[in-house]
Structure formats: structure tokens, C-alpha cells
Amino acid sequence: MNLRNRKLTEEEFMGIRSDVLTHWPTGKDVDLDEAVEYLKKVPDEKNVAKKLRKAKEEGVTLAQPRAGVALIEDHIELLLHLEKEGGADLLPSTIDSYTRQNRYAECQVGIEESIRLGRSMLNGFPAVNHGVAGCRRVFEAIHVPLQARHGTPDARLLSEIIHASGWTSNEGGGISYNIPYAKSVSMEKTITDWQYCDRLVGYYEERGIELNREPFGPLTGTLVPPSTSNAVAVIEALLAAEQGVKNITVGYGQCGNLLQDIAAIRALESQTDEYLKRFGYEGVYVTTVFHQWMGGFPEDEAKAFGVISLGSTAAALAGATKVIVKTPHEALGIPTKEANAQGIRDTKMTLNMLKGQRMPMSTELADEITIIKAETACMIEKVLEVGKGDLARGTVEGFRLGLIDVPFAPSKYNYGKMMPARDNTGAVRYLNAGNVPLTKELLDFNKAKLEERGNYEHRKVGFQMTVDDIFAVGKGMLIGRPE
Numbered sequence: 001m002n003l004r005n006r007k008l009t010e011e012e013f014m015g016i017r018s019d020v021l022t023h024w025p026t027g028k029d030v031d032l033d034e035a036v037e038y039l040k041k042v043p044d045e046k047n048v049a050k051k052l053r054k055a056k057e058e059g060v061t062l063a064q065p066r067a068g069v070a071l072i073e074d075h076i077e078l079l080l081h082l083e084k085e086g087g088a089d090l091l092p093s094t095i096d097s098y099t100r101q102n103r104y105a106e107c108q109v110g111i112e113e114s115i116r117l118g119r120s121m122l123n124g125f126p127a128v129n130h131g132v133a134g135c136r137r138v139f140e141a142i143h144v145p146l147q148a149r150h151g152t153p154d155a156r157l158l159s160e161i162i163h164a165s166g167w168t169s170n171e172g173g174g175i176s177y178n179i180p181y182a183k184s185v186s187m188e189k190t191i192t193d194w195q196y197c198d199r200l201v202g203y204y205e206e207r208g209i210e211l212n213r214e215p216f217g218p219l220t221g222t223l224v225p226p227s228t229s230n231a232v233a234v235i236e237a238l239l240a241a242e243q244g245v246k247n248i249t250v251g252y253g254q255c256g257n258l259l260q261d262i263a264a265i266r267a268l269e270s271q272t273d274e275y276l277k278r279f280g281y282e283g284v285y286v287t288t289v290f291h292q293w294m295g296g297f298p299e300d301e302a303k304a305f306g307v308i309s310l311g312s313t314a315a316a317l318a319g320a321t322k323v324i325v326k327t328p329h330e331a332l333g334i335p336t337k338e339a340n341a342q343g344i345r346d347t348k349m350t351l352n353m354l355k356g357q358r359m360p361m362s363t364e365l366a367d368e369i370t371i372i373k374a375e376t377a378c379m380i381e382k383v384l385e386v387g388k389g390d391l392a393r394g395t396v397e398g399f400r401l402g403l404i405d406v407p408f409a410p411s412k413y414n415y416g417k418m419m420p421a422r423d424n425t426g427a428v429r430y431l432n433a434g435n436v437p438l439t440k441e442l443l444d445f446n447k448a449k450l451e452e453r454g455n456y457e458h459r460k461v462g463f464q465m466t467v468d469d470i471f472a473v474g475k476g477m478l479i480g481r482p483e
């Protein structure tokens with residue numbers, strides 16, 4: 001394995017780049033010097049990194065939806081609706097699934113079909129096919145900062161095009177856009193490719209352009225223990241910092257127990273800072289993003305708004321810098337622009353009513369933060385050990401050994417032995433740690449919490465609890481109580 005956690009030299013970066021830009025004809029329009037000049041003209045209020053920094057300093061939680069359709073004019077209409085009718089503080093372009101798999105020829109067909117049929121035949125915005133000119137038209141039409149949100153194992157060309165277009169943030173990472181999104185793409189390949197995406201940001205940073213990077217926190221969004229997703233987020237933050245990224249938003253997907261969700265955000269922010277400092281990455285600005293409930297949603301729109309409001313409450317009380325908004329159409333599929341805007345208005349109403357409020361520190365909250373940080377450290381320290389000090393190599397080896405193990409992940413490179421279940425308060429615990437190297441004390445803690453539930457439900461602690469928890473949501477419950 002020749003993977004190293006080492007900043008690519010500019011020559012290495014440019015060498016790879018000459019190939020990357022040939023992956024689709026629109027790659028030839030990316031001119032870094034011209035892009036630097038274009039990005040220098042982006043006003044602060046349209047720069048994601050700057051708006052996040054301002055929000056954190058002011059103690060404000062920003063609201064951002066997901067949104068993407070095939071054609072440029074329709075996409076602009078959608079984003080302007082979310083900005084004006086929804087009140088979105090930040091805007092996305094959710095990229096379509098073909099682009100995520102680098103299947104640009106099929107994107108082209110989807111674009112032509114969308115024109116012919118007068119509706120979006122792609123489930124997102126095909127940024128690579130629209131190229132710099134098209135992506136700049138989107139960016140110049142809106143009035144708030146713009147971010148690419150996707151799930152792309154090889155996002156190198158996509159990243160080149162969106163950043164050259166004024167989009168000042170890119171979501172993803174070599175773990176978080178592999179394990180939950182791909183079946184058989186190697187970790188070595190995706191970590192290498194995301195080193196390129198981060199090095200591109202480093203290139204811009206060296207020229208005075210501040211861009212934001214956001215590891216994808218929720219992963220599979222199904223009963224992921226907070227320390228598992230935090231470990232991935234911290235590792236991706238460190239890998240990005242090595243490539244020169246200076247503005248990072250680490251993310252977490254709501255699990256449902258309010259205290260644990262708030263603890264997870266607090267633990268994530270402080271532990272990311274701690275590890276960045278430990279490895280000498282000075283001047284990296286860390287913010288957090290809370291993803292509203294990533295599990296199954298109720299079809300009933302009133303119930304869906306209840307879920308959205310709970311997620312907004314958790315984000316606000318946690319003090320997250322940003323919250324990713326769901327919509328009342330979540331159970332149905334891609335939302336209409338009206339439903340999407342409703343999700344944002346619901347979210348902002350809750351955020352506004354909670355403005356300035358935070359969950360006060362308590363023994364319970366402090367204990368949960370301690371537990372999450374200790375579990376996270378068990379994974380990261382072991383990964384560093386098996387990597388003989390090299391975090392990138394350790395991450396590949398760590399997933400091979402199951403030191404970090406993401407539940408219900410499609411990737412064959414995920415170990416798949418760890419099993420989670422909710423305790424009697426709905427907090428997600430390790431039912432079976434598999435090869436995740438938790439200390440005996442932490443294993444005993446998780447066991448005891450699950451036994452509390454077993455005693456309450458008069459049943460043995462076991463995998464049936466996991467199954468029941470997965471189906472609970474469809475019944476409008478958090479914990480899968482026995483029938």
C-alpha cells in the first residue's frame with residue numbers, strides 16, 4: 001500500500017490533475033488561475049466558510065436544505081424558492097446519482113430526457129455535465145453561499161468544477177463517501193482520491209481563498225453509535241488538514257435521544273479540536289453540522305414536521321453551527337420545492353424560538369460526553385497504532401480489522417460485525433462490539449445500559465432489540481418495544 005497521510009506536493013497534485021480533467025469534456029474549462037480570480041470576487045456573505053465562522057461567533061445555528069434537479073434554469077428556480085420562501089441560510093446543490101458514480105454519459109441522457117419530458121429525470125444536479133459555465137450561472141443567480149452535497153467516492157473532477165464555479169464548500173470524504181455509498185470501492189482508492197479533493201482546497205487556501213470541507217457525518221444513518229460516526233469525522237478532518245484544509249465542518253446524524261445527540265455534537269467539536277492541535281494543525285477553524293433524523297420518516301406530514309422540529313431542537317440546544325433540513329415529503333422521495341421550503345420554515349421557527357438557549361451542562365450530559373469521547377479515542381488510537389503512526393494507512397487497516405465498523409453499510413470493505421441497539425432511554429449503544437477496541441469498562445457500561453432495557457422489557461438483551469429498533473420508527477416510536 002503506497003498510501004501515506006502526507007500533503008501532496010504541488011507537482012504530484014498537478015500530475016494527477018492532468019488526468020482528472022480528461023474524465024469528461026467539461027474538465028478542460030477548469031483554469032485554476034482564472035478560478036482563483038473568480039473566487040476572490042466572491043463576497044463574504046456568499047462564502048460558506050466565512051458564513052459558518054460568523055454563525056459560530058454569534059452563536060447562531062444556520063439552516064440548510066438538500067436540493068437538486070437536472071436542468072440549470074429549474075435548479076435556479078428551486079434554489080431561489082428555498083432562499084426566498086424557505087429562508088435557507090445556506091444552499092446546496094445535491095448532485096445526482098449518476099455523477100456520484102462518474103457515469104457522466106448517462107447524465108447527458110438524463111439531461112436530454114429532462115428537456116424532452118419537461119421534468120427532472122435525474123435525482124440531483126449533474127454539475128460535471130453542466131460544467132463551470134453552468135455551475136457559475138447557478139451560483140450567480142442565488143444570494144447565499146452554495147455547497148456541493150453528494151455521495152461520490154471519486155469526486156475529483158466534480159470538486160474541480162464546483163470550486164472553480166464559486167461553490168465554497170464540498171461535502172464528503174474518503175471514508176464517509178465510500179462505506180455508506182459504495183459496495184466495492186477500496187478504502188485506499190477513496191482515501192487517495194479525497195486527498196486530491198482536499199489538496200485542491202489546500203491549493204486555493206495557499207492563494208488566499210477560504211473554502212469549507214464537510215465530512216459526511218451520518219454514514220448509514222441507521223443506529224450508528226455516536227462514537228463510531230465521530231471517529232470517522234475526526235479522522236477525515238485530520239486527513240483534510242494534512243492537505244491544507246483550514247475550515248472544516250464535522251457532522252453528526254441525529255440518533256433520537258436528545259441528551260446523547262447533544263453530547264455527540266459537543267464531544268465531536270471538542271475532540272476534533274483536540275486531535276487537530278495534537279497533530280500540529282494550527283489555525284483550522286472547526287464548526288459542526290447536525291443532520292435531522294436520517295432514518296425512515298412517517299408519511300403523515302404533521303408527524304414529519306414533528307420529527308423535523310425535534311431535530312431542529314436538538315441542533316439548537318447542542319449549539320451546532322448548521323442543521324441539515326428534512327422535508328414533509330421525506331417518506332415519499334424527492335420533495336417538491338414547496339415541501340422543501342416548508343421544512344426550512346419549520347426548522348427556522350424552532351431555531352428562532354430557541355435562539356440563545358443551550359442545553360445546560362449536567363452530570364448526565366457530562367458523563368455522556370465523556371463516554372462518547374472515550375469510545376472515539378479507543379478507535380482512533382488503535383487506528384494510529386495499526387497504521388504505525390500513519391493515519392491514512394491505519395484507517396485502511398482499521399476497517400479491514402473492524403476497529404471501526406459502520407452498521408448496515410453496503411461496502412464489502414466494512415467489517416460488519418458490530419451491532420448496535422438502543423438502551424432504555426433510546427440512546428444508541430454497542431450490543432456487540434465486534435472488533436471495535438472498546439475498553440472493558442466501556443464494554444461493561446454499554447452492556448449495563450442495555451440490560452436496563454432488557455429488565456424493563458422483561459426480555460434478554462439481544463439482536464431482536466436491534467431489529468425492533470429499526471422497525472420502531474415506522475411505527476412512530478424511537479425504541480422498538482416488544483409487542
Ligand SMILES: CC[C@H]1O[C@@H](n2cnc3c(N)ncnc32)[C@H](O)[C@@H]1O
Pocket residue numbers: 066067068069094123124125326330333334335
Ligand atoms: C442523504 C439522503 C437525503 O437526501 C435527500 N435528497 C436526495 N436527493 C435529493 C434531492 N435531489 N432534493 C432534495 N433532497 C434530496 C433525501 O430526501 C434524504 O433526505
